[in-house]
Amino acid sequence: MKLLQVQNLNKEYYKGDKSVIGVLSDINFSVKKGExxxxxxxxxxxxxxxxxxxxxxxxxxxxQIFYDKKDLIKISRKKKVEYRRKFSFVKQKPVxxxxxxxxxxxxxxxxxxxKFDDYQKSVDEIIKFIGLKGMEKQNARSLSGGxxxxxxxxxxxxxxxxxxxxDEVSANLDSMNLKLLDEFIMKIKQDKExxxxxxxxxxxxxxxxxxxxxxxxxxxxxxIGTPNEIFTAPKDEFTALFVGYENILYGIAELDKATGxxxxxxxxxxxxxxxxxEGDVKVCIRPExxxxxxxxxxxxxxxxxxxxxxxxxxxxxxxxHLIVKCKSEKFLITITELSRKNLGLEIGSQVFINxxxxxxxxxxx
Amino acid sequence: MSxxxxxxxxxxxxxxxxxxxxxxxxxxxxGTFFAIDxxxxxxxxxxxxxxxxxxxxxxxxxxxxxxxxxxxGIQIKVLSVGTGTAIQYGxxxxxxVILVHSRSxxxxxxxxxxxxxxxxxGIHRACIxxxxxIIVGHSSNPANLQTGDNITKVMIKLRDAMDTGNMTFxxxxxxxxxxxxxxxxxxxxxxxxxxxxxxxxxxxxxxxQGMAATLLMTWEDVDAAHEGYxxxxxxxxxxFNETYTSLKILAESIIGEDLLLNPYGVIPVNPVxxxxxxxxxxxxxxxxxxxxxxxALINAYRKxxxxxxxxxxxxxxxxxxxxxxxxxxAIWTPFQAEFAGLTV
Amino acid sequence: MANEIIEGILEAIRLIFTFDPEVWGIIEVSFRxxxxxxxxxxxxxxPIGSFIGLRKFKGKRGVTNxxxxxxxxxPVVMGLIVYLLLSRNGPFGTLGLLYSTTAMIVAQxxxxxxxxxxxxxxxxxSVDPALKETVLxxxxxxxxxxxELIKHSKKSIIAGFLVAFGQAISEVGAVMIVGxxxxxxxxxxTTSIVLQTRxxxxxxxxxxxxxxxxxxxxxxxxxxxxxxxxx
Numbered sequence: 007m008k009l010l011q012v013q014n015l016n017k018e019y020y021k022g023d024k025s026v027i028g029v030l031s032d033i034n035f036s037v038k039k040g041e042x043x044x045x046x047x048x049x050x051x052x053x054x055x056x057x058x059x060x061x062x063x064x065x066x067x068x069x070q071i072f073y074d075k076k077d078l079i080k081i082s083r084k085k086k087v088e089y090r091r092k093f094s095f096v097k098q099k100p101v102x103x104x105x106x107x108x109x110x111x112x113x114x115x116x117x118x119x120x121k122f123d124d125y126q127k128s129v130d131e132i133i134k135f136i137g138l139k140g141m142e143k144q145n146a147r148s149l150s151g152g153x154x155x156x157x158x159x160x161x162x163x164x165x166x167x168x169x170x171x172x173d174e175v176s177a178n179l180d181s182m183n184l185k186l187l188d189e190f191i192m193k194i195k196q197d198k199e200x201x202x203x204x205x206x207x208x209x210x211x212x213x214x215x216x217x218x219x220x221x222x223x224x225x226x227x228x229x230i231g232t233p234n235e236i237f238t239a240p241k242d243e244f245t246a247l248f249v250g251y252e253n254i255l256y257g258i259a260e261l262d263k264a265t266g267x268x269x270x271x272x273x274x275x276x277x278x279x280x281x282x283x284e285g286d287v288k289v290c291i292r293p294e295x296x297x298x299x300x301x302x303x304x305x306x307x308x309x310x311x312x313x314x315x316x317x318x319x320x321x322x323x324x325x326x327h328l329i330v331k332c333k334s335e336k337f338l339i340t341i342t343e344l345s346r347k348n349l350g351l352e353i354g355s356q357v358f359i360n361x362x363x364x365x366x367x368x369x370x371x
Numbered sequence: 372m373s374x375x376x377x378x379x380x381x382x383x384x385x386x387x388x389x390x391x392x393x394x395x396x397x398x399x400x401x402g403t404f405f406a407i408d409x410x411x412x413x414x415x416x417x418x419x420x421x422x423x424x425x426x427x428x429x430x431x432x433x434x435x436x437x438x439x440x441x442x443x444g445i446q447i448k449v450l451s452v453g454t455g456t457a458i459q460y461g462x463x464x465x466x467x468v469i470l471v472h473s474r475s476x477x478x479x480x481x482x483x484x485x486x487x488x489x490x491x492x493g494i495h496r497a498c499i500x501x502x503x504x505i506i507v508g509h510s511s512n513p514a515n516l517q518t519g520d521n522i523t524k525v526m527i528k529l530r531d532a533m534d535t536g537n538m539t540f541x542x543x544x545x546x547x548x549x550x551x552x553x554x555x556x557x558x559x560x561x562x563x564x565x566x567x568x569x570x571x572x573x574x575x576x577x578x579x580q581g582m583a584a585t586l587l588m589t590w591e592d593v594d595a596a597h598e599g600y601x602x603x604x605x606x607x608x609x610x611f612n613e614t615y616t617s618l619k620i621l622a623e624s625i626i627g628e629d630l631l632l633n634p635y636g637v638i639p640v641n642p643v644x645x646x647x648x649x650x651x652x653x654x655x656x657x658x659x660x661x662x663x664x665x666x667a668l669i670n671a672y673r674k675x676x677x678x679x680x681x682x683x684x685x686x687x688x689x690x691x692x693x694x695x696x697x698x699x700x701a702i703w704t705p706f707q708a709e710f711a712g713l714t715v
Numbered sequence: 716m717a718n719e720i721i722e723g724i725l726e727a728i729r730l731i732f733t734f735d736p737e738v739w740g741i742i743e744v745s746f747r748x749x750x751x752x753x754x755x756x757x758x759x760x761x762p763i764g765s766f767i768g769l770r771k772f773k774g775k776r777g778v779t780n781x782x783x784x785x786x787x788x789x790p791v792v793m794g795l796i797v798y799l800l801l802s803r804n805g806p807f808g809t810l811g812l813l814y815s816t817t818a819m820i821v822a823q824x825x826x827x828x829x830x831x832x833x834x835x836x837x838x839x840x841s842v843d844p845a846l847k848e849t850v851l852x853x854x855x856x857x858x859x860x861x862x863e864l865i866k867h868s869k870k871s872i873i874a875g876f877l878v879a880f881g882q883a884i885s886e887v888g889a890v891m892i893v894g895x896x897x898x899x900x901x902x903x904x905t906t907s908i909v910l911q912t913r914x915x916x917x918x919x920x921x922x923x924x925x926x927x928x929x930x931x932x933x934x935x936x937x938x939x940x941x942x943x944x945x946x
Contacts, residue, residue, distance in 0.1 A: 058848070061852055062851075063848045063851055065850060067899070083857060084821045084856070087855075087856040087857070090852065091852060091854040093852065094852065094853070095848070095849075095852035097845065097848070097849065099845070101843070101846050101848075101849040101869070102844070102849075103849075103850070103863065104866075113850075113853050113855075114853040114854050117853060117854050117855045117856070117859045118854055161853065162852075162853070165853065167853060171852075278931060367862055
């Protein structure tokens with residue numbers, strides 16, 4: 007079911023000299039209820055503006071946003087407040103009000119007309135959860151950057167909205183806050199009633215959370231798809247270069263007690279990784295980490311070697327992309343154009359690919 | 372945990388009640404003051420007198436009015452402005468009664484043909500007192516004014532000294548009673564000041580300010596070759612003669628000549644033209660001023676041990692300035708009865 | 716003159732501490748008129764100014780220019796306008812409110828409204844837009860956002876109030892014209908100083924001046940504290 011639908015969205019700014027700067031042009035996508043939708047793109051691609059428009063904090067120049075088939079752009083100011091309360095918007099840079107930690111976190115509940123006695127307990131709980139117990143009465147602006155971020159996260163998560171908008175939130179977080187945020191997001195992801203829209207420039211983060219990804223380039227959506235589609239079959243050069251052309255495979259990990267390595271079953275392949283994880287995982291391998299040879303490799307230190315067939319070749323100047331199909335999985339591999347010619351690789355060539363257990367990133371899913 | 376409920380929270384939960392209470396308190400007190408002002412405006416026992424700065428600043432009114440209020444309960448709000456402004460206030464109906472010193476303009480004020488549709492602005496003027504104007508300057512006296520010079524001679528001497536560049540005459544230039552008297556004196560020797568010394572402020576300076584500022588400028592204009600003169604009423608002069616000690620009286624009225632005399636007229640604003648004026652209270656006030664008691668009070672007033680004003684209601688000779696008509700005497704005599712038998 | 720200033724200062728101290736009824740009457744009138752007018756002006760100007768600062772609308776630039784022009788409106792001209800309005804032959808003449816504290820409050824109110832409007836507008840506009848977005852995204856409605864912005868710019872708003880009050884209490888032209896400088900009723904510091912100077916009573920004039928300067932100093936001290944000090 008489509009919860010949110012963005013149609014033909016455009017945003018332009020007028021500069022002082024009346025010239026127009028386009029920020030977003032012809033954005034179309036929809037988000038399903040319970041989905042985690044990640045918008046990925048470099049800085050300045052328009053991610054924040056897009057999120058602000060969705061969160062009803064800015065008006066688009068043209069276009070529609072439908073929430074449950076209701077056009078949010080055309081509704082009255084009063085109605086907008088009502089719909090805005092279905093969202094929470096976590097900013098890249100935390101902003102807190104000039105008041106106590108407690109009042110900051112309680113604010114979203116207070117403006118919704120909830121009485122002090124009714125929200126006091128949940129606010130106390132979340133303060134404990136973010137580790138700021140005892141600092142309730144401190145002014146939030148006097149906190150350290152990391153503490154302030156925790157307050158900002160807590161005040162947005164406590165309002166329990168329908169849709170969470172997270173704008174580059176992990177960009178400035180220290181490792182402790184990153185873990186805290188991760189816990190929050192994972193908790194929401196489990197709730198199939200809640201929808202998440204994340205903007206990020208970090209491909210790994212996109213892979214980690216996304217059910218679907220939209221790639222935003224210079225105000226336009228370059229591609230929308232599942233992480234696998236985006237990373238294995240980027241539609242254009244920008245997407246390919248920007249997302250870092252990752253290989254992402256879904257599998258089930260089993261820990262081998264004897265070696266301390268994981269055996270990951272990906273369809274009909276078994277991949278060995280040096281991670282300690284078990285259960286459902288995502289396997290990420292950077293294309294440049296994968297080696298390619300024509301004959302079966304001998305005396306190799308690589309744990310993973312698979313036989314495959316070159317299915318596609320994309321030439322990108324000095325380097326080229328090869329898509330190699332090994333049994334039912336496809337791998338994206340980068341090599342220089344020179345080595346491709348030396349190896350005499352063409353579409354249909356039979357090859358062996360190999361990669362080290364330590365070059366694999368395992369993400370639990 | 373509920374014991375932690377902060378005061379701020381209590382306030383925010385009763386915000387509406389608190390704001391309402393504050394609005395009621397503030398609105399109530401402001402409203403009360405507005406109401407007091409409004410009721411005062413309607414109160415027949417509160418009248419507004421527009422008068423000239425020279426009368427007010429001399430302190431005479433602060434001496435006279437409490438005695439009137441004590442007797443009648445009527446309070447008087449005094450607006451102390453220039454004669455021109457006081458007359459305008461009367462014309463606009465913003466004052467109930469005016470006390471001014473410019474005979475020609477008083478005449479205009481009560482002249483029916485200069486009123487509104489044949490109705491004069493003021494009625495039944497009473498001349499209650501006079502003082503006199505004096506010419507002051509520095510003791511070196513470049514215009515060589517002598518005791519006993521009559522006013523025509525004084526004005527000619529001043530004109531000549533101005534024309535030779537030995538002195539500057541400082542004029543109020545503000546349409547006040549003093550200013551209009553000064554213009555009358557120049558007119559006596561055929562000079563129209565508006566055209567005579569145009570663009571020559573080193574000879575004739577219009578200060579456009581009050582008497583104090585004009586005296587100050589006159590006082591400061593002193594060097595061997597060039598000095599300042601000005602005209603001032605004796606009442607105001609006694610407020611400043613101890614401040615500007617180097618200024619001296621160089622010419623004053625001589626017996627049998629009334630040009631320098633300065634008669635003060637009190638005129639009720641015409642209730643036909645302005646029905647809101649409190650004519651009855653005004654009449655009692657004029658009855659007080661013209662009564663033997665009021666007249667004796669005027670004569671008794673001293674500042675720096677000097678007599679400033681001479682009562683002259685009903686006295687008609689050249690040495691006490693003579694503006695009151697028999698009609699006016701007849702009108703105001705009945706109102707004097709209230710103050711009969713009172714002594715200073 | 717130096718002697719007169721010292722005498723004036725001594726006279727000021729004497730007048731205040733002997734509770735001279737006339738001086739205290741003047742202090743009372745001055746404060747009542749200026750505080751009331753500034754307070755009423757704030758009631759009107761804060762919503763208007765913050766609304767203009769909060770919203771984007773057509774003609775906003777024109778409105779801003781108008782406010783800025785009126786912020787420097789000559790008080791004497793305002794006095795004249797209020798005189799003409801309240802004069803007996805003016806549109807509100809029947810109220811008989813000319814030469815009353817009400818008339819003075821009206822004149823000072825009209826002078827203070829643009830000042831407070833302008834400063835409130837600027838104060839609201841200078842609030843970090845990120846804060847505005849955060850407050851909105853947390854679900855605040857327009858009124859709640861408005862209150863939040865007011866709270867965050869309260870320093871500037873109080874500063875605007877103090878500027879308006881300082882201007883009101885030290886203003887002379889308008890209160891002289893519409894108040895009439897009536898003893899015991901509409902006489903303020905400034906009109907009294909004009910009168911005392913005219914009467915040659917420099918001691919009293921300087922005494923009142925000293926009191927007025929002290930008030931101005933306190934107001935300015937408050938302003939400086941607001942601008943540099945912590946919360």
